[in-house]
Amino acid sequence: MDVIKSLRSQVQANAPITTIDMHTTGEPTRIIISGFPKLTGPLLVQRRDLMKHYDHLRKRVILEPRGHWDMYGALLVQDTELVTYGDADIGVLFMTNDGYSTMCGHATIALGRFLVDTHDLAVFPNREKLKYDAENQSVEIKLHAPCGVVTITCPTTRDGQASDPSRPVSFLSVPSFATALNHIIELPEELTWPGRKRDLVRVDFAYGGAFYALVKASDLGFSPGLNLRKRKDDEEEEMDIEALRTAANAIIKAADLNSDLRFLYGVIIIVDDGPVNPQEERFWESGLSICFFADSQIDRSPTGSGVQARVAAAYAKGTIRLGESRNFESIVSVHFHEGRFLGTPVEEVNNHFAANPTAAEAVRVRVEGWAKYTGTHAFVLEENDIISKEGFAIRKNGLSGLPRL
Numbered sequence: 527m528d529v530i531k532s533l534r535s536q537v538q539a540n541a542p543i544t545t546i547d548m549h550t551t552g553e554p555t556r557i558i559i560s561g562f563p564k565l566t567g568p569l570l571v572q573r574r575d576l577m578k579h580y581d582h583l584r585k586r587v588i589l590e591p592r593g594h595w596d597m598y599g600a601l602l603v604q605d606t607e608l609v610t611y612g613d614a615d616i617g618v619l620f621m622t623n624d625g626y627s628t629m630c631g632h633a634t635i636a637l638g639r640f641l642v643d644t645h646d647l648a649v650f651p652n653r654e655k656l657k658y659d660a661e662n663q664s665v666e667i668k669l670h671a672p673c674g675v676v677t678i679t680c681p682t683t684r685d686g687q688a689s690d691p692s693r694p695v696s697f698l699s700v701p702s703f704a705t706a707l708n709h710i711i712e713l714p715e716e717l718t719w720p721g722r723k724r725d726l727v728r729v730d731f732a733y734g735g736a737f738y739a740l741v742k743a744s745d746l747g748f749s750p751g752l753n754l755r756k757r758k759d760d761e762e763e764e765m766d767i768e769a770l771r772t773a774a775n776a777i778i779k780a781a782d783l784n785s786d787l788r789f790l791y792g793v794i795i796i797v798d799d800g801p802v803n804p805q806e807e808r809f810w811e812s813g814l815s816i817c818f819f820a821d822s823q824i825d826r827s828p829t830g831s832g833v834q835a836r837v838a839a840a841y842a843k844g845t846i847r848l849g850e851s852r853n854f855e856s857i858v859s860v861h862f863h864e865g866r867f868l869g870t871p872v873e874e875v876n877n878h879f880a881a882n883p884t885a886a887e888a889v890r891v892r893v894e895g896w897a898k899y900t901g902t903h904a905f906v907l908e909e910n911d912i913i914s915k916e917g918f919a920i921r922k923n924g925l926s927g928l929p930r931l
């Protein structure tokens with residue numbers, strides 16, 4: 527039989543893992559729509575089950591040869607406690623190169639479009655319950671993520687049946703807050719990079735559905751602009767991604783708080799082209815940054831949950847007001863108008879964990895951005911294929927992840 531036909535029949539026979547792939551400013555979201563086991567119980571129990579019993583499936587779709595080190599996954603979960611008893615429309619579990627994150631803004635933006643565009647009730651049983659807002663030509667979706675319920679607003683065509691890609695998707699997430707401002711950490715000696723000058727570095731820590739460390743590029747010894755606005759083929763000075771990655775790892779190592787949900791998910795190195803006056807705590811106001819998350823993944827997007835965290839840190843410092851919007855850009859998005867994320871603090875909420883409990887510094891942040899479709903996959907596993915069964919990765923120090931025979 528022709529190999530194409532044979533593969534297609536294998537696809538039919540083997541309950542493949544099927545995905546819809548999208549990108550948000552270049553950052554991929556592989557949306558898993560079938561082929562994973564049916565999980566039950568509260569969302570966080572399902573997350574733990576996935577971690578404990580089905581992690582090989584995460585590796586299979588995220589890592590090589592089907593994916594790559596910087597791939598990102600979103601597993602749609604039809605039943606959760608908040609879908610059944612609360613007001614969520616559908617649940618999601620996010621997947622990275624090393625595990626399961628608690629929040630993901632870029633994937634939420636992509637899901638906004640997909641959940642409006644799919645009419646397959648096996649994938650999204652509550653699709654028909656979504657209400658069309660004729661005035662704004664949009665549809666609202668309540669997504670149950672591990673951090674809580676995130677409300678997505680997706681612009682649509684006039685009947686609400688399809689997303690309108692000419693307008694950005696936005697979401698309003700869980701309360702965001704700073705957990706420590708101007709915190710001094712000591713960088714570990716063994717992690718060093720060209721230009722590293724100091725052992726002590728000032729970092730803000732903030733939560734935007736996931737925990738982030740926010741640090742100024744020049745404090746780590748990088749050129750203040752990080753050369754992020756340049757392209758590889760520009761003649762000027764190049765950026766040193768490996769050095770930035772090592773610096774991000776040094777911060778993770780110095781500051782890690784490790785537990786199931788309360789882990790330091792990412793380090794955002796921020797271009798500091800704000801005011802030069804060191805008394806002014808305004809470095810985070812530059813919207814351009816590079817984010818390392820999970821196991822040294824680089825976010826191609828401006829990091830939606832990072833935008834929440836940065837707006838919350840800014841709010842705690844008193845330099846952004848409710849209703850004020852800021853642009854945020856990444857290494858990719860800085861080159862394209864549609865690449866920007868817009869972050870706006872929209873309402874204050876009480877928060878007992880804030881850095882300064884005397885003020886109600888938790889805010890809900892609206893984040894806005896653009897996502898596009900790139901394709902669809904039906905992934906199979908041929909018999910005796912131990913190489914692609916769990917996936918692997920080629921890293922700086924060699925090969926990781928293949929089974930030893």
Ligand SMILES: O=C(O)[C@H]1NCC[C@@H]1O
Nearest residue numbers: 629630631632829830831
């Ligand atoms: O946009 C975000 O929030 C995410 N992008 C990759 C890392 C974060 O989860």
